[in-house]
Amino acid sequence: MRYVDEFRDPEKARNLLKEITGLSARLQSGKARPLQIMEVCGGHTHAIFRYGIETMLPDEIELVHGPGCPVCVLPMGRVDDCVTLTEIPGLIFTTFGDAMRVPGSKKSLLQARSEGADVRMVYSPLDSLRIAQENPDREVVFFALGFETTMPSTAMTVLRAEAEGITNFSLFCNHITIIPTVKAILDSPELELDGFLGPGHVSMVIGNAPYDFIAGQYRKPIVVAGFEPLDILHALWMVLKQLDEGRSEVENQYARVVPKDGNPVALDAIGKVFELREFFEWRGLGSIDHSGVRMRRPYEKYDAETKFAIRSTRIADPKSCQCGEVLKGVIKPWECKVFGTACTPETPLGALMVSSEGACAAYYQFGDVEKIHARRAEVKAVEPMMARTRS
């Protein structure tokens, strides 16, 4: 397949791996811990597992799977709000497929549907608008979620709804923005990251400039990466190269798709429709200032929160879940107390076990389970010592 197979060439991968192995051995030499590189984006996490990239890397590199799966970081209270919306008589609730399984405090949207709610899976917000046009006597709510990647299509759908005078359509807006979240991670005192793989799809919209603070203020290299396996290896090599040369810069590995200044049409639509919320809660990470968006006043009539007077309640994450620590890279998924026991893809306790982009689900489904069990035993053996060190 043209433009795909070129990015999965094993020969090129071998050459890159040779370089990566050499660089990481030199950089890690004498250090107690491996080099930690965080991929912020869930799409990268998925590709890393889908192609077994972790199994190819030398022990000197550890990938930390960051908070980039929008489904995984959705707080439980917001899922409960969705379920409340589905209970409004006659209402059609539309959502992307992988949001259907996210557990709320009582049920998921999939369970709500099995109990009779009209929940429909769509592939784009425009599909949802079409459903509204086809059902003029019913209210249609689209569950809008995702980072800047999906924000433009939602914004454009609202603009089209207004242009066409459609009034039975609204959004339950849960869009989030990546920059404050990365900043919150960088400010975490437990963190020891050496560099970042920047999100390709988000950067396609916002460009590279918003990451300048990572390289400047925090002195961490960041390389915006594509989603093919060679993209990821290439970007890893670029991060190591920066570390080796003592640089911390924002580099763009995904230049074939990501323009430096982003996409002005998409940014314009986002700016017209959305404004930053003062704070927004993330599952596992708590409230992060200015990390979510809501609809601007002129578009309030398309805001399901206002239209249906949704009063979001905060539901604490299950105590046993360590999603937050996994998201921040403080522990690996298999180090969580409930990974693979109480928390599995069939019975997800934590959000990271829900979507295949979630680090825990990816480890569980694509990961090397025997290796995980072996590492788990090692962790158990050193746990008392670790506890002393942390205290």
Next chain:
Amino acid sequence: MTVVQLTPASSAPRRQLGRIHVPNVTMAHGGGGKAMRDLIDDVFVAAFDNPALSTMEDQARFRLAELTAHGDRLAMTTDSYVIHPIRFPGGDIGKLAVCGTINDLAVGGARPLYLSCAVIIEEGLDVDTLREIAGSMARTAAAAGVSIVTGDTKVVDRGACDKLFINTTGIGVIREGIELGVGRVRPDDVIMVNGLLGDHGAAILNARGDMALSTPLESDCAALHGLIGTLLAAAPGTRFLRDATRGGIATVLNEIAEASQVGILIHEERTPLRDEVRGFCEILGLDPLYLANEGKIVCAVPPDQAEAALAAMRNHPLGRDSAIIGHATDGRPGRVVMHTVFGGRRIVDMLVGEQLPRIC
């Protein structure tokens, strides 16, 4: 393959078939009276056209001697077919119902002989559609050399089912000496498939029209007993066969690994996929290993018969793209591992629930 000749239960002359004169099925067609009788006669008896059915007894009757002439064990299977849309590129619900049940018999090594056909019809379905589906079932069954010998018709209120549900039960006979089973696979056995994977799953998702993608994808829906007969003749030691329907080949491989307590190692680059299916999966974030097929089998063959099996399958029209995708191992029992095209490796686990397209 010779068409099985049924012996009619009685020598009574065939009845004059009734006719229906309304465009849509109504609740009256399920009421048990003349309207129902006319629907059955006009649509099903006329299409399936065989003496056992036309006598309209409550059951089909078989002479045991005719069955035992084909082998030493009876095989029986049943499956219900619910699919949206009921017509799709490469087939329809009727063809699917006949092929699916034939394949469920054939993968046990059975020669399929007889099928039943029970339909649940949503009030309002147009009679021409029903006639067309029954015709499709009849053509598929005739081409496969099986007879649809008994059935049942129900009509339910509008909204109580989606247009048409079909259940088919099948009976076949297994020849002496054929022993296939999911627990019989041994380390070093070779794992094969008979062609390009995921066509049915991708074609159905595409036919639902939600994605507005324009691809020429067609379902691979086909009756596989001929291919399986060829395979078993070339590789009589074949350990296991299964049609990779819902859950795709990933599910079948996991079933083998678990039941036979072997590891399974497959190679992504040897897994045959159509470019259109690969592209489709790339766009939606789906894994083709989990996509449904309706004309594909996974087989496990002892290593010394693998080449013969592959050559025989490739000589058959339904096996031209057959490929060896991996083998069973004695390490990591119960696990399926894939060497990725990129040089890494990953676990291929059972799917939890249905595959849902990813957000981005």
